[in-house]
Amino acid sequence: MGKKKRLISLFCLLAMLSAVFMGCNGSKDASSRANEKGKQNENTGNMDKKLKLTIADLSEYDVEDPMYKILAKKFNVEVDPVEISWDTWEQQANTWIAGGDMPDALDYELKPEKMEILGEWADQGILKEIPSLDKYPNMKALYDQIPEAEHLKVNGKLYAWPKLRGDNPYNSIDSKSIAYRRDWAEKVGMAKENDEYTIDEFLELLKKFKDEDPGGQGTLPYSEVSYFFGYIANSQYDKLTKDVLNYEKKDGKFVWIPAQPEAVENVKFLNQMYRDGLFWKDFYSTDDGTMIDYFNAGKLGALTNNWTIGRINDTRKSMIEVDPNLDFEKAVGIVKLKGKDGKMFNTEYANWWSAMLFNGQMEDAKMDRLMSIIDWMHGEEGTRMDFFGIEGKDYKMQDGKMQLLWEKNENGDLVKPAYKAQFRYMGSLGGEFNMEDPNVPEYVKNLYLNHIKDQTPEAANIRKRDLDLVYFKGKNMTKYVDFAQETFDEILQITISAKGPEDAESKYTKWVESMMPRVQKVLDELNSSL
């Protein structure tokens, strides 16, 4: 009986394993996909034939929407929108692609570390090559504005269309900065002209916020949204940021920045700030939305966030909603924080974000139609339509000038018509609208622009984006990248728990030592490429 049971168990085990191996056999499908080529369609270039397009991105489409009807008729298309959920975006995209259910156009959160998988998809024929841009001049103009676009090619071909952010018309500086209550700074006698503070002056200001409670609601001095945690420490040494790879060359070899002595000083600085009560003590357990709400409600003295024009304007509206008597122009400023060397600090950022991928099985005619739509939407007429609405209904042109016909809300603000036909989003993020938005007061635009413009190479240490490093392809680099999340999790833990500078240094140093075996694999890979 025992022998019989064992035989039956062995049989079941073999049956299960066989099922697993059979399920893994997808190579036939993949190779047949790679061999297939899209049919050349004689109708490429004209729009006589109505095409159905499945588009999956974070924007919205509604077939009953008036703008959708206009554009669908113009391009002779019918859009079958596929909704992407922000929280499950990657899972949806990966599942659809792996399952052979990729929509015609799919918005994908492409990052440099995902280039390897993009290459695999391209090799397997899952993605369609983007054709020559000679026929699409507006798309070419967009492409030329993205220095990194060449790095997104696979074997010299472009498979992912990067979306230009468009929010910074001057340089490639990140808009990560500290917004603060200028009016409270005046109250406590520490207002500075042009919002320029050295780090010591700023810490003194935060102390006064904490001790003197200028807000009258138990002022919390300072906080940082989760993604930018550690920003203020770069006033010590510009060493720790999440959005630029944490490797640099030192004496001709790559080193891991978190292991450098300057990074230890930054960790000690953060811990000291927290123990002095200059950081909101619950910041680490508060979600970003609540943190922003606290700033808007006049409870937080200063907040590090990505202060784009749109973000500043939303804050303005929220703050006025809470306190209708608030003079925002006087109340809020962007700190020009100078580090130990007297210079501001910032990072160079990628001026694109996310990318559109196109289904490799798609006909050339569909691809051409999609390209035509994106191209037209980035021309003068398409841009005007996306930004301002339908001509004749939402605006009119008179002697070459535009006159807005938007309605006003109870606060007197113009209300942008909300259309659900965001074709333009397939090509770019439309950040340049912030400069054109009639609801954004000039002083808000100037607040942002002055901060960005002042960060010249003479006045600021700008951490450059080393594209060779960012797009370095290596097995270990792809696997580990730069351990940024683990680094910042550990720094956060030490910030809130270390009992003093020695304790912070000891804990951090031990942690760095524990990380080095894995970090060294990436460093060896990088240094062998030199």
Place this chain on the structure above:
Amino acid sequence: MAKQDMESKTKRRSSVSYMTKRSPLDAVIFVIITLGFIIMVYPFYNSFLISIVSKAQYLKTPFMLYPKDVTWQSYEILFRTPTLWDGYKVTLIVVFFGVLYNMFLTTTLAYGLSRKRFPGKGILMNLIIVTMYFGGGMIPSYLLIKKLGLMNRISALILPTGLNTFYMLIMRNYFQSLPASLEESAKIDGARDLTILFRIILPISAPVISTITLFYALDRWNDWFGAVLYIKDVKKYPLQLVLRNALSIVITPEMDHVLKNSIKNKSPMGLKMAALFLSMIPIMCVYPFVQKYFVNGIMVGAIKG
């Protein structure tokens, strides 16, 4: 007789005096229980207040005792979400048919496995228990649903999750605890296995049936992830996914222009709380009707002799 009356009166008096006798310890217990009650109920109450006050009021005083500036705007926005009513409809369909399907599979399997001896019982049990620890994964599941032709259909939300092994084991254990004489007496009377299950076992298993039914109903009501993968038509999204999408806070500034007028950018603490109540209230309305079955007794005497 008089003596008996006296005795019963004395007993009643002493029991009454026992009940009304208080000590300082009772006061302490009362205070602790009251504090515990407030700690448990207040967040719920505050969440409701947040859902009915303006954003400005919430930002000024996130913890309230009473609302000063009532607005139903959050509920209005959610009720105007085009797909909300579709979401309710789909969820009700999934719950109704899903629970029937789940209970059929669970009761029949649990009953079968509760019988003492049959060939292959051990192996079958092991194979079933393995599924509690290991699954096929997201992509194989997706491929399976696709091959079965269930993509973009409501049945994709019902059929794949036919049985919860843990619930089935609970039910099996309950069936095993029933006296074997019930089955034996029925068999003597000529009843078959299915007749025994549906006519004898299930009627006296009301507590476990209602408990497992409620568990399945809650699981079905709260489920959203299957729809994220298998459903592309927003009109077929279940309620939880509709609400989740409506509230998915997009903090990144990259989406500022794209979602400028979308509900997703409405800074939604009030919306979050309103969504919480919209999804909670229907299930809370059902629960009191099911609760009594947990409390009521079990066996009606069916054993003779």
